[in-house]
Amino acid sequence: MQKEFVVIGLGRFGGSIVKELVNQGADVMAIDIVPERVDEFATIATQAVVADTTDEAALKSLGIRNFEHVIIAIGDDIQSSILTTLMLKEIGVKRITVKAQNDYHEKVLRKIGADQVVHPERDMGIRIANNIISNNVLDYLELSDEHSIIEIRVNEKIAGHSIIDLDIRARYGINIVAVKRGNEIIVSPQVDEPLKLNDVLIIIGADVDIHRFEKKVLS
Structure with a gap:
């Protein structure tokens, strides 16, 4: 069954979501309240609508439920943003994801029932900072405040060693969930197979443990 979504707000963030979903x-x-933005997506989205989403009657007429x-x-x-979230919850929308401007905005959104709250600017800033600060870090995704x-x-320091040699889980409390090798992604990699230079380790764990691993093993 084909998935169906509504995106409200067609700025850079919302517009990029529309294009990728399509x-x-x-x-x-x-949906956007600005006609010019809606016109831009008329030939991209399945349906593009000018509407004030703080108006409950308008939302119901669009069948968003x-x-x-x-x-x-x-x-x-x-x-x-807050009023739209509240209206959507009241008319019975199953899942709502909302872009937050700050932590106070997020607190209100969660209190009124948003299922997921995202901070795209903040999260991208964190990813870029982590990429800049270490030549070995290729990407970073925050799971929570601490994980x-x-x-x-993989650099020269650990190339040629196996996962079991490095004993990463016991020493640092982090887990290697996959290894990227060229275009191949090896899920649950063999712990006794030597790592190759420029392999990419996909690691999950607490931030403090990941940073300790980076500092002691990769620096």
Whole structure:
């Protein structure tokens, strides 16, 4: 069954979500209060609509309750973001993801029932900072305030050693969940197979343990 989404707010963030969902084969209703933005997505989204999503009657007339997931990507108008979230919960939308401007905005969104809250600018800043600070860190994804998934390039210091040789789980409390080798992704890699230079380790663990591993093993 084809997935159906609604994206509210067609700025850079919301617009990129619409385009990627469409590329992935999903049906997408794109909504914004600004007609020029809606016109831009008229030939991209399955349906593009000009609407004020703080108006409950407007939301009901669009049949949004029938969509399985609504993404609220409203830009700087925090009040509209909160009111839209509240309206969607009241009309019975199953899953709502909302872009937050700050931590206070997130607290309110969670209290009124948002299923997922994202901070794209903050999260991208964290990823870029981690990439900049270490030549070995290729990507970084925050899972919570204390845990992350990180991609680390194998350097000369650990190339030729196996996972069991490095004893990473026991020494550092982190787990290698996969190894990227060229275009191949090796899930649950063999612990006795030597790592190759420029392999990429996909590691999950507490931030403090990941940083300790980076400092002692990769620096």
